[in-house]
Amino acid sequence: MSHFWINEKKVFYEDEGSGKPIVLLNGIMMSTRSWAPFVDTFKANNRLIRVDFFDQGQTDKLLGATYTHQIQVDLLKSLFDHLKLEQASIVGISYGGEIAIQFAIQHKSKVDRLVLFNTAAYTNPWLKDIGRAWMAAGKTRDGEAYYNTAIPVIYSPLFYETNQDWMQNRRKVLVPVFSNALFLDQMERLTQSSESYDVRNTISTIEAETLIVSAEEDYLTPVDNQSYVAKAIKNSHWVKIPGAGHASMYEKPLLFSTLCLGFINAKDTKYTI
Amino acid sequence: MSHFWINEKKVFYEDEGSGKPIVLLNGIMMSTRSWAPFVDTFKANNRLIRVDFFDQGQTDKLLGATYTHQIQVDLLKSLFDHLKLEQASIVGISYGGEIAIQFAIQHKSKVDRLVLFNTAAYTNPWLKDIGRAWMAAGKTRDGEAYYNTAIPVIYSPLFYETNQDWMQNRRKVLVPVFSNALFLDQMERLTQSSESYDVRNTISTIEAETLIVSAEEDYLTPVDNQSYVAKAIKNSHWVKIPGAGHASMYEKPLLFSTLCLGFINAKDTKYTI
């Protein structure tokens, strides 16, 4: 458990293991703790760095603030500086993938390899309105309503149905959190910070070798969106996970490890076939 | 504009044109009026019958009632009786497709050909919770919240984005409707009537020649659900519409006409190739 400060705001991170460094970036509703199931596997051969963005987990809240993704991109840059990280591979999912893309555009030399799970190149009007539904559900302070609005859509119908006990437990854990005004306000600020996200003009400047992972039942950043990212990034490699939804790392955890570690640790990226 | 009565409840229907009869069944948020753009084309060579289910359009509300789909299946049977329809082809989308399936199971001799757009065989736990999100949004009486919760998800992201003027107009028209307590209570009853829907044990008894139409960007009754229906119905024929969402008839109107009329009016269904 470590931290550093940005303008009197505490930023929480975890830095474990050794080897090629991997920075793992959270989805919007996640925190460093969400990755607990993966830590052992990731730190077996790598240095694993996790961080809570502003308004996530143990990093400070930005009460009353309005901000864009840039504040998180800068937080990430501060983390690299604080750790004196010359270069690292970055894995991001969804919100975290979007921050990763922007970091890779702005700080090219800092990024070794890039792994993007369930990540889009911009917040389209459709997703913007879905975000607004989440924010409206948050305003009610009704944890059940927020859960039903924001959670089913991030899982595939099949996973949701075949893991009903697990889902029931998620509900039990999350409804109190989703009834908490402080948390809901964090979620609102994070959601709002994504409204203006659009890297379509700059994404093609990314130079890092990039792995794009799409889940076929992702109904927030559908395959079609990923196809755009895969085409826009020149050194990109694209795989699809059948039968998984937006929270793909929970639905297919071994594939998450396989793809991240396999891609980042592969000795060569270019092959003369 | 015609009507008949079931237990002192008025049922509204439209009966136009002549030729092979087609009964067109509404999705959950629709009414007979929603099909206006298609009427000319459908009645050009066919008799077109539309009907509002209980709690839809101009058919009476069931204030304070709790019911299942069966009440609508029975309404449909009463319509056939009222019109002395020996047999008709039935087209249903989503909620309407589910009623059509149940009618085809219960009244085999009444159904000529069956066309199912965006229709599932049961309400899975995932969809059930999405329905609960809609109901919770309805309780707020906040038309914008209801719109953002229920509308984006029924369109493909691409349609939503490339038809922003049209979508803005929908919003203008629908937000007042979605702020109306009577309407929201109707929607709640209709949504609840779907919670117990499950025909997996009986769907294979359908004998009607059936066309299944899936939209590839349908995020409420995804392609995988349709695959189940296509396999379960023995005389089934399956097509997919790329790039369309759940409200496929609005996104691809000419394909809607093409598929319904082509399938129902084709002289032969069996071919000795």
Place this chain on the structure above:
Amino acid sequence: MSHFWINEKKVFYEDEGSGKPIVLLNGIMMSTRSWAPFVDTFKANNRLIRVDFFDQGQTDKLLGATYTHQIQVDLLKSLFDHLKLEQASIVGISYGGEIAIQFAIQHKSKVDRLVLFNTAAYTNPWLKDIGRAWMAAGKTRDGEAYYNTAIPVIYSPLFYETNQDWMQNRRKVLVPVFSNALFLDQMERLTQSSESYDVRNTISTIEAETLIVSAEEDYLTPVDNQSYVAKAIKNSHWVKIPGAGHASMYEKPLLFSTLCLGFINAKDTKYTI
């Protein structure tokens, strides 16, 4: 059974039924007779015109000649002239779809609606080499070899497996044909006539309302090729048939009728939703 002459070559065609005219164009190995299973259904409400291209069926062979698709496009124009057809809808599959596209580019006013099954916009190097494998198999005059080279690839593996009796019968019928030098030379000329096919520069000028039908298990003109055609033609409408191969009209005959007749006979093509 009718015919007309082009430069002392007899061109065979069939002209049946009445109503909106439909011209049905053969795939490379087909002839007017191949459509026999569909004639009753098509002529029920339409005038159905079929024609054998040069080196097909009962139209004269072009012994020793080398030609491109243009000769068939011109044959089609002569047919329109001979029949004094002001305008007709055209349905083509594969080779026939390619001729249809070129006719629609060159004779815009003659084409009402266009239906393209399993049709590409150009013969890519991959397909060119597959064509060369067919030609090499033809040179052996070994009917079994030609059958195994050219036939499996035009069906989906599933259809091939679940219709083994039918396939065995096809083999029995086709192996003698595929052992016939005259037929194999016709096939060689037809195959060669496709090598230079490429409408990528002009396809976007097509104005006809167009239906693109792709089969998901089409391994000669895969879905990706159809996607190109669907994007290139402005008034296009695209559907996919799951589980069908290149000879989609034989695998899914009712869908073939449904799509052709539904699209061509739909009163309106534009809908104000």
Place this chain on the structure above:
Amino acid sequence: MSHFWINEKKVFYEDEGSGKPIVLLNGIMMSTRSWAPFVDTFKANNRLIRVDFFDQGQTDKLLGATYTHQIQVDLLKSLFDHLKLEQASIVGISYGGEIAIQFAIQHKSKVDRLVLFNTAAYTNPWLKDIGRAWMAAGKTRDGEAYYNTAIPVIYSPLFYETNQDWMQNRRKVLVPVFSNALFLDQMERLTQSSESYDVRNTISTIEAETLIVSAEEDYLTPVDNQSYVAKAIKNSHWVKIPGAGHASMYEKPLLFSTLCLGFINAKDTKYTI
């Protein structure tokens, strides 16, 4: 360069690097040499063992023999015995994947993790006839004919088109090989050895953690076939590679390394999410 003997037949293998052992099994037309581009990456952290099956590469030919896959499964068992390998992970593509499946069924304790690229559970009638087309082309001793019959179909059309120089070079290298009677006879025996392949009754007994990798443009063992394998093996994990064909390791080499090494080297296979 090492070898051992089975019944006076020399079996050639390569055994390099150290770490968790990986046995890499060739596709039908491949040999140990075909993996040269991957050796450095695979042996960076693993022991890499390659082997030529009978009638492949530097392993002895079985002139005049008729055999089934079992002879290769036994060869693989002999290799494990020769190397005193207690257990290893196995990667197989196509033919090699089929041998890997049968080995995993027959020698459960020997298999750690299993990675199957482009591998089916049985030779269906469709693939059987395609194999016969290859054999017929082989009989002509015409290298160009064999190339055009067997090569395009193993690449995606897009790869074939965008790598024309590379493909032209393949042609230059392969046509002489494909004109060689000894090689063509080997190919015929290998092709014939696959005709009776069918593990549908036993595949579900596989216990090894298994990664299934399908290529979306694989036209020999299409995605649908892989779906069967993914469902039949209980501890299976499935990914798809968009835009790649049957020879997926050449079209997407970095994904090949990523998936094999990531899956085999991941510390944990089970995650408590």
